Amino acid sequence: LPGCGESRLGLTALLALLVGVGLLAALCSLLQGTLVARLNARLAADVRVRLADHLLRQPPSYHQRIGPGPLLGALTADAEMIALHLGNLVPAAFGVAAGAVVWSLTLGGGLTGAGVPVGPAALVVAAVLGTLGLANGLAAWSTGRRTGASQERAQRARDVALGALTEALDGVEEIQAHAAEDQESARLGWRLREQARRQERVALWSALGGSLTQVVVVVAVPALVVAATLLDAPTAALAVVLPSLTFLQAAIGSATALWTQVRLTRPALDRAAGLLAETPAIAEPARPRPLEHLAGRVRFEAVRFAYAGAERPVLDGVDLEIPEGRVTAIVGDGGSGKTTLLRLLVRFADPDAGRVLLDGRDVRELSLRELRSRVALLRQHSKLFARSVRDNLRLGAAAADDNTLRAACRTAAAEPLLAKLEGGLDAMIDPGAANLSGSERRRLALARVLARNPSVLLLDELEAGLPQAMAERLLADVRAAVRGRTCLLVTHRPDLLQADEVVFLAEGRVAARGTHEELERTVEGYRRLLARRREAAEEGGEA
Ligand SMILES: Nc1ncnc2c1ncn2[C@@H]1O[C@H](COP(=O)(O)OP(=O)(O)OP(=O)(O)O)[C@@H](O)[C@H]1O
Numbered sequence: 001l002p003g004c005g006e007s008r009l010g011l012t013a014l015l016a017l018l019v020g021v022g023l024l025a026a027l028c029s030l031l032q033g034t035l036v037a038r039l040n041a042r043l044a045a046d047v048r049v050r051l052a053d054h055l056l057r058q059p060p061s062y063h064q065r066i067g068p069g070p071l072l073g074a075l076t077a078d079a080e081m082i083a084l085h086l087g088n089l090v091p092a093a094f095g096v097a098a099g100a101v102v103w104s105l106t107l108g109g110g111l112t113g114a115g116v117p118v119g120p121a122a123l124v125v126a127a128v129l130g131t132l133g134l135a136n137g138l139a140a141w142s143t144g145r146r147t148g149a150s151q152e153r154a155q156r157a158r159d160v161a162l163g164a165l166t167e168a169l170d171g172v173e174e175i176q177a178h179a180a181e182d183q184e185s186a187r188l189g190w191r192l193r194e195q196a197r198r199q200e201r202v203a204l205w206s207a208l209g210g211s212l213t214q215v216v217v218v219v220a221v222p223a224l225v226v227a228a229t230l231l232d233a234p235t236a237a238l239a240v241v242l243p244s245l246t247f248l249q250a251a252i253g254s255a256t257a258l259w260t261q262v263r264l265t266r267p268a269l270d271r272a273a274g275l276l277a278e279t280p281a282i283a284e285p286a287r288p289r290p291l292e293h294l295a296g297r298v299r300f301e302a303v304r305f306a307y308a309g310a311e312r313p314v315l316d317g318v319d320l321e322i323p324e325g326r327v328t329a330i331v332g333d334g335g336s337g338k339t340t341l342l343r344l345l346v347r348f349a350d351p352d353a354g355r356v357l358l359d360g361r362d363v364r365e366l367s368l369r370e371l372r373s374r375v376a377l378l379r380q381h382s383k384l385f386a387r388s389v390r391d392n393l394r395l396g397a398a399a400a401d402d403n404t405l406r407a408a409c410r411t412a413a414a415e416p417l418l419a420k421l422e423g424g425l426d427a428m429i430d431p432g433a434a435n436l437s438g439s440e441r442r443r444l445a446l447a448r449v450l451a452r453n454p455s456v457l458l459l460d461e462l463e464a465g466l467p468q469a470m471a472e473r474l475l476a477d478v479r480a481a482v483r484g485r486t487c488l489l490v491t492h493r494p495d496l497l498q499a500d501e502v503v504f505l506a507e508g509r510v511a512a513r514g515t516h517e518e519l520e521r522t523v524e525g526y527r528r529l530l531a532r533r534r535e536a537a538e539e540g541g542e543a
């Protein structure tokens with residue numbers, strides 16, 4: 001070690017300094033690694049939480065339009081991509097800037113030490129920095145665009161694959177029942193492979209960006225030597241500049257890699273921002289009107305509604321007033337708009353024309369939360385979650401105690417089911433409610449609606465698919481359970497229900513209304529519909 005001379009002390013101090021610096025560097029890199037990892041994890045969680053919250057508030061038409069693939073993609077891969085690259089961006093950019101500054105100072109010092117005056121030394125530093133920066137920038141820009149475009153295509157392919165996977169897993173019994181495993185596996189395999197192919201393209205373009213920057217240094221070094229020779233530069237200066245180029249190129253190469261990362265992240269960022277910026281089609285009123293007391297009067301006023309892209313409206317001039325506290329059966333052919341009518345009442349969609357009123361107030365004037373807590377919809381294909389029975393029953397009634405839940409179960413005649421399930425309210429429901437029969441699912445779903453103690457109940461085909469005796473019993477139980485409340489009940493068996501009134505929907509409007517006996521006596525279409533239903537029940541329902 002020249003300069004230390006014979007001094008043992010000097011040598012020891014130098015070695016200690018080296019070890020100290022080394023350890024400090026190790027500690028810094030550990031800190032940087034863990035901090036960046038923490039930052040990434042938190043950022044990913046933040047993005048996911050915000051997106052998930054936003055998606056849960058979007059109306060059904062939104063989810064129908066976009067489908068699960070892109071939404072799952074945004075929540076998983078996109079969120080990770082954003083966090084990974086954004087989290088790395090700041091330390092990496094800092095590294096690049098620090099590298100360039102250290103290089104400039106070292107080279108400048110080296111040149112002046114070799115006898116080059118300060119002015120020309122600064123010029124050399126600027127020229128080398130500029131040339132390499134520009135060449136690298138061009139290389140990064142040209143491949144960066146392609147990288148970004150291929151990343152967008154990879155994102156779309158991933159969305160398709162995720163959508164297909166979700167659908168296949170959701171419908172695995174359907175696939176097996178049709179012995180279609182081979183067919184579906186091939187379909188899925190093609191999509192997953194397509195996604196991998198797209199990903200390969202992305203890797204190719206970003207690798208090309210990296211290798212182009214290496215080409216830059218290969219070209220730049222001889223070019224600089226030639227330029228220096230032509231300019232009669234001193235050999236000592238050249239001897240200082242050339243070895244330092246590798247270090248500089250490493251710093252600039254990191255900048256190129258950074259740019260590639262930015263291009264890779266753009267599609268994920270754009271999509272997350274686009275999803276978050278979308279204003280929901282079902283808007284909350286600017287100034288919601290509170291509902292102190294709800295009697296439960298329902299009125300459809302010249303309601304017209306068409307689904308997006310449909311040629312004809314489903315409902316076209318529905319006028320219907322339903323007094324409070326009555327059980328009204330909604331009857332009509334398949335596809336006549338019964339479900340749609342109920343969905344308008346809870347604002348799963350808004351009418352294109354006309355109004356839906358609750359106690360004389362347009363439902364669009366109420367906050368969605370208030371509306372849906374007072375008007376409970378039991379969907380045609382209602383879903384139970386893979387949680388305990390208690391947590392399922394508390395879905396819309398988080399504060400309900402066990403007594404309330406048991407009372408709801410009693411009214412929905414779900415008590416025998418509670419007794420049968422090991423653990424009662426603590427029993428777990430399997431994914432897809434696979435451990436329950438069709439009628440058990442419906443009874444629990446009914447109890448869940450009743451636990452909320454709503455003023456208006458909308459029940460969509462509670463009895464569909466059940467054998468006649470079971471349907472009859474369920475409808476009788478419902479009739480007792482909803483006493484005193486407004487209840488709109490879509491049913492295929494108004495003859496079993498004994499509703500206060502039956503509303504017969506046909507051709508997008510109310511074709512007739514009255515008691516079941518009146519309609520059966522006077523309305524030909526109604527009579528034919530019921531005859532068909534009874535026939536179907538006798539053929540298959542009792543089996
Ligand atoms: N989300 C949707 N997007 C597009 N069209 C829809 C949607 N839901 C229903 N439709 C269409 O609207 C029409 C009415 O559907 P709706 O579900 O209201 O009928 P329904 O009377 O409840 O029938 P069912 O007795 O079979 O349950 C149908 O022709 C259906 O194809």
Ligand SMILES: [Mg+2]
Binds near residue numbers: 338339340
């Ligand atoms: Mg329906």
